[in-house]
Each structure stands twice: as C-alpha cells, then as structure tokens.
Amino acid sequence: MKRKIADRSAVVGVVGLGYVGLPFAVEKAKVGYRVIGVEQNPKRAQAVNEGRNYILDVKDEELRDVVERGMLSAEVGFDRVPEMDVIVVAVPTPLTRNLTPDLQYVERVTLEVAKRLRPGQLVSLESTTYPGTTEEVMLPILERESGLKVERDFFLVHSPERVDPGNKRYTTKNTTKVVGGVGPRSLDAGVHFYSQTIERVVPVSSAKAAELVKVFENTFRAVNIALVNELALLCDRMGLNVWEVLDAAFTKPFGIMPFYPGPGVGGHCIPIDPHYLEWKAKEYNFNTHFIALAGEINRKMPEFVTEKALRVLIEAGMPIKGARVLVLGVAYKKDIADHRESPAIEIIKNLRRYGMQVVYHDPYIPSFQEEGFHMESVPLEEGLVAAQDLVIIATDHSVFPYPEIVRQARRVLDTRGATRHLPKELLEGKVVFL
Ligand SMILES: NC(=O)c1ccc[n+]([C@@H]2O[C@H](COP(=O)([O-])OP(=O)(O)OC[C@H]3O[C@@H](n4cnc5c(N)ncnc54)[C@H](O)[C@@H]3O)[C@@H](O)[C@H]2O)c1
Numbered sequence: 001m002k003r004k005i006a007d008r009s010a011v012v013g014v015v016g017l018g019y020v021g022l023p024f025a026v027e028k029a030k031v032g033y034r035v036i037g038v039e040q041n042p043k044r045a046q047a048v049n050e051g052r053n054y055i056l057d058v059k060d061e062e063l064r065d066v067v068e069r070g071m072l073s074a075e076v077g078f079d080r081v082p083e084m085d086v087i088v089v090a091v092p093t094p095l096t097r098n099l100t101p102d103l104q105y106v107e108r109v110t111l112e113v114a115k116r117l118r119p120g121q122l123v124s125l126e127s128t129t130y131p132g133t134t135e136e137v138m139l140p141i142l143e144r145e146s147g148l149k150v151e152r153d154f155f156l157v158h159s160p161e162r163v164d165p166g167n168k169r170y171t172t173k174n175t176t177k178v179v180g181g182v183g184p185r186s187l188d189a190g191v192h193f194y195s196q197t198i199e200r201v202v203p204v205s206s207a208k209a210a211e212l213v214k215v216f217e218n219t220f221r222a223v224n225i226a227l228v229n230e231l232a233l234l235c236d237r238m239g240l241n242v243w244e245v246l247d248a249a250f251t252k253p254f255g256i257m258p259f260y261p262g263p264g265v266g267g268h269c270i271p272i273d274p275h276y277l278e279w280k281a282k283e284y285n286f287n288t289h290f291i292a293l294a295g296e297i298n299r300k301m302p303e304f305v306t307e308k309a310l311r312v313l314i315e316a317g318m319p320i321k322g323a324r325v326l327v328l329g330v331a332y333k334k335d336i337a338d339h340r341e342s343p344a345i346e347i348i349k350n351l352r353r354y355g356m357q358v359v360y361h362d363p364y365i366p367s368f369q370e371e372g373f374h375m376e377s378v379p380l381e382e383g384l385v386a387a388q389d390l391v392i393i394a395t396d397h398s399v400f401p402y403p404e405i406v407r408q409a410r411r412v413l414d415t416r417g418a419t420r421h422l423p424k425e426l427l428e429g430k431v432v433f434l
Contacts, residue, residue, distance in 0.1 A: 001085050001120050005193050008032035013084030015109050016091035017044055017074060019268070019338065020126060020161045022055045022063075024088065027172050029066035031197050036084060037074035048074035056337045056364065057165055081116035086193055089113075090126045090161060092268070099275045101130055103137060110138045114145030119153040122189045124179075125207075126161040128214050128273050130280035134158040134207035135182050151183040157190035158207040160214030165267075166336040176200040180210030218273040219291055224259040225270065226294035229301055232261035232434050236308070241433055243417040261434055263394050263415040264301035264343025266332025271298070271341050302346040305415050305434070309351065309392060312411050312432050318389050321355035326378075326388040328405070329395020330362045334416075337364035344394035345370050359384075363399055385409050393418050406431060 004010035010033060014025040017039040029035040039045040047054055051064035066072040081087065091105040106127060113123065123142065125134050139156060143149060150156050159179040164170060177198045181187030187203055194201045204210050228246060235242040242261055250258045265271050274291040281288045313323050332342040339345060344360070345368065351358045352373075359378045367376040378384060380400075385391060385408040393400075396416035403426065406412055406419055412431040414420070419431055 001122065001189065002192050004085055005196060010085035011036060011083050013038060013081065013087040015039075015078075015087065015089045015113070016105075016127075017048060018090065018092070019055055019057070019165055020163060021088075021090035022048070022053075023057050023163065023172060024090065024126070024161070025072055026058050026063055026066055027197065029071035030062060033071070035066075035072045036080050037072065038076075038078055038080075039074050040076060042076050045074040045076050048072065057163070057171075078112040078116060081113055082118050084121065086122045086124065087113055088124045088126055093127045093129050093272075093276070094268075095272050095275055100279050101276050103129070103133065106133065107137065107141065110141045111145060114142045117142060117146035117148055117154055119148060122155040122157070122186070122193060124157045124159050124190060124193070126159055128160055128218070128269065128276070129158075129211055130215065130276040131208040131211040132280065133211060134180075139182055151185045155181065155186035155189040156207070157181045157186050158210040159190060159194060160210060162214070162217070165338060166334065173197065174199050176202055178202045178204060178210050178213050180204040180207040180213075182207050212277070215273050215277040218269050219277060219288075219294075221259075222265065222270050222274045222298065223290050223294045224257075225261070225265055226297040228259045228261045230297050233297075233300075233304060236304075236434075241420075243420045243433055247420075260417065262301065262343070263305045263347060263434070265298045266340065266342040266344075267338060268340055271295075302343040302350065305343075305347050305392070305394075305413070306350040306354075308432070308434070309347075309390060309413055310354065312413055313390060316389075316411055323354075323356045323389045324387060325351055325356050325358045326385065326391045327351075327358060327360040328362070328391060328393045328400060329397050330360050330365050330368060330377075331395050331397070334396045335364075335398055339365050339368050342395075347392065347394060348375070349373075362395065363397065 012028045012033045012035045014021045015038045017037045025035045025037050051067040053060045053063045089109055091109050094102045096102045148154050157179050159177055162175050177194045179190040179194055181190050191201050191203050232242040278288045278291045313320055327344055327348055330339050330342055330344040348358050361380045362377050385405055391409045391412045393414045393416055396418035402419050403422055406426050414431055415434045
C-alpha cells in the first residue's frame with residue numbers, strides 16, 4: 001500500500017463530498033491519484049460526474065478537468081470500497097437538539113465500509129469529533145463486521161480537517177496536518193499518505209490525541225470570540241467603540257492575537273465542536289467551564305443585535321412595526337456560501353417577530369429555507385438601500401460596496417466593523433457599530 005501511495009497508483013476513496021470532502025477529492029485527483037467519491041446525495045454525485053462544481057473553494061475548471069481525465073468520479077453507494085486503498089471519511093458530525101454528539105453519519109458510513117473492508121486498506125476519519133470516536137466507535141464496527149484485525153490487516157487513523165473555507169492563503173496543501181493512529185503501523189501509513197501532498201504533517205501518539213487537537217482548536221476560537229463579544233457588550237454600556245479598542249489593542253506585537261466580535265457564531269464548527277468535548281468530558285466527571293460560558297455569550301449575540309436594531313430605530317424616531325430593514329449577508333462569515341447556523345438568520349427571524357419588513361442581500365446565498373420560512377436574496381440595485389429604514393451589515397463580504405451603501409442608507413447597524421475605516425464624515429450620525 002505504501003508503494004502504491006508513493007507512486008500514485010493507489011486509489012483514494014472520499015466518503016462525503018461536501019465542504020471538506022470535495023476540495024480534498026479534487027486536490028488528490030490533481031496530484032495523480034484516481035479518486036472515487038461516495039456521496040449519498042444523488043444530486044451532488046451527479047454534479048461531480050458531470051464536472052459541475054457546487055463548493056466555492058473548488059475551482060470550476062479544476063473539477064471539470066479531473067473528471068474529464070477520469071481521475072475523479074462519484075458513486076451514491078459503497079460497492080467500490082474494495083477498489084480503494086485509502087478511505088477518507090468526511091461526513092457531518094452535528095449535534096442533537098440537546099447539544100449532544102450525533103454520530104449517526106459516522107456510524108452508518110463505518111458500517112458500510114466495514115462490510116466491504118479488505119486487507120491492506122487505510123481508513124482515515126477527518127470529521128471533527130470528540131476524543132475516542134475513532135477508537136471506541138469506528139474500530140469495533142470495522143473489526144466486527146469485516147473479521148479483520150487493525151494494525152495487522154488494515155490501518156485506522158484520525159486526521160482532522162482544518163480547512164478554513166474562503167481562506168485564500170491557507171488551503172489543504174499548506175495547512176499543517178495532524179495525524180494520530182490507533183497503533184504505530186496505522187500512524188506510519190497515515191503519515192505516509194498525507195505527507196505525499198501536504199507540506200507539513202505532525203504525528204501525535206494516538207487517534208484520541210488528534211481528535212482532541214481539533215476540538216481544542218475550535219474551542220480556542222469559540223472562547224476568544226466570546227471574550228471579544230463580551231467586550232462588545234461592555235463597550236455598548238460604556239459608550240465606547242469596541243472596534244477602536246480592539247484595533248488599538250492588536251497593535252501590540254506580542255502577547256495578544258486578533259479576534260473580532262460579531263453578531264454570533266455560525267457554521268459547522270465553532271457553535272458545535274466544543275460541545276463534543278464538553279459532552280465527552282462529563283464521562284470523566286469534568287466540567288469544561290470555558291466552553292459552557294463561551295457558548296452562552298456567543299448564543300446571546302443575535303438577540304443583542306436585534307435589541308440594538310430596535311434602539312437605532314427608536315432613537316431615529318422611526319416606528320418598529322413595518323420598519324423596512326435590509327440585512328446584508330446571511331452567510332455565517334465573509335466570502336463564503338454557507339449559511340448553516342448563521343446568526344444573520346436568527347436576527348432576521350427576530351426582526352420579523354417585531355413586525356418589520358425584512359429583506360436580505362447575499363451574492364453567495366440566493367435563497368434559504370429555515371424552519372417554516374423561505375427567503376430569496378433581493379438584488380442590490382439602485383434604490384434598494386435608500387428605501388430602507390435600516391441596513392444591518394451581518395456579514396462583511398468583500399464584494400459589498402460599503403461607501404456607496406453608507407452614502408445611500410438612512411441608518412446602518414454594522415455588526416462586523418466593515419465600515420470602520422471609512423471617512424468619519426460619512427459615518428457620523430448614520431453608522432452605529434456593534
Ligand atoms: N466546513 C468546514 O469548514 C469544516 C472544517 C473542518 C472540519 N469540518 C468537519 O468535517 C466534517 C464534514 O463537514 P462538511 O462541512 O464537509 O459537511 P457537508 O455537509 O458539507 O458534507 C458532508 C457530505 O457528506 C454526505 N454524507 C452524509 N452521510 C453520508 C453517507 N452515509 N454516505 C455518503 N455521504 C454522506 C452529505 O450528503 C454531504 O454532502 C464535519 O465533521 C465537520 O465538522 C468542517
């Protein structure tokens with residue numbers, strides 16, 4: 001298997017062709033591996049086979065090229081697992097309604113793979129999860145269903161995906177990869193596989209350690225975002241501009257690192273992954289206080305933005321009911337096409353509850369469906385901004401023409417500090433910051 005990995009004759013399987021799986025599959029196909037994707041959504045599988053891209057981080061022409069050259073294809077089922085030398089699993093790991101881990105996707109995939117496992121294969125879990133998933137959940141299913149023994153017949157690692165969607169500087173190739181195996185032979189196989197295409201691979205002593213690395217990284221972000229969000233709440237009371245305070249604080253060249261407040265956290269990582277760790281810690285009779293507190297503060301932010309929007313309208317002498325509000329950006333962060341768990345949507349729901357007429361514009365999210373209501377992005381055309389009582393910048397996409405927006409708007413609530421560097425004369429009396 002190691003020889004095949006080195007000379008690129010190995011076949012790489014990628015289960016789950018989403019935000020993580022598709023860029024990974026294209027990357028591996030580009031460097032010369034034949035890649036077979038397994039994707040349960042038939043529309044996505046068909047799109048891949050027709051060379052049609054649906055993930056912003058993937059370049060259309062690169063996907064088309066690898067599909068046309070026969071280097072990448074997608075299947076809905078698992079029948080081709082025996083052809084694969086390496087099987088990378090990148091399926092969702094959401095939370096249940098009670099904020100506990102929902103491993104149904106990982107379990108289902110593991111069972112399907114296990115039924116078809118053959119000697120010499122390397123299985124790598126890339127989904128983010130709590131420490132112990134690979135060894136305590138996947139391994140027993142793989143051994144029981146296949147009758148094979150790990151380390152002797154097949155290899156199993158956890159190598160968390162760290163991709164930052166929309167980040168142009170750090171991609172799969174130049175983002176250091178952490179690998180932990182369930183044993184030394186698995187680790188060796190995993191490091192060998194990832195080292196072929198990724199600039200730096202960091203081995204750790206177990207799959208459990210690798211799992212903890214990733215959930216800790218996301219916890220670090222959640223906690224620091226909560227810290228600056230809390231500062232924003234305090235600055236609001238003190239009548240200070242949090243952006244001015246933070247911009248000045250981050251000029252210190254050591255001992256501090258930039259994190260920015262916002263309308264809340266979204267996406268498939270920050271609001272979810274720390275709770276995986278929180279849940280697992282309970283098994284050790286341990287409470288992760290920082291995670292609980294960060295979650296509490298970050299979840300409060302959409303409500304705070306709603307309240308601030310009400311205040312802006314009241315202070316301007318405008319009625320709440322029937323107020324026309326334009327929300328700019330519903331993606332959970334800038335320059336991406338992902339609105340999962342987006343705080344902007346919660347804000348829209350809140351404003352609608354007050355009887356406001358809310359529309360949104362997001363060039364990356366043409367429409368969305370949320371528990372009982374459907375919205376479509378309105379075009380940012382002449383007259384739209386001027387017709388609003390309030391414009392809320394919920395996501396700071398780079399393509400938004402901020403000076404124009406501020407010039408035309410009656411009032412702007414900027415939750416991302418997107419306009420803070422515009423001339424003072426333009427902002428005064430018009431823009432309110434978070
Ligand atoms: N999106 C990110 O920024 C990011 C970054 C790092 C890590 N992660 C982690 O990676 C994992 C995947 O996240 P994602 O954002 O790519 O999710 P996603 O929803 O975009 O993609 C997952 C894909 O898996 C498919 N799938 C689900 N069950 C399947 C099954 N039984 N068989 C085949 N395909 C199946 C889904 O249809 C979907 O296309 C999660 O654990 C996530 O936490 C995500």
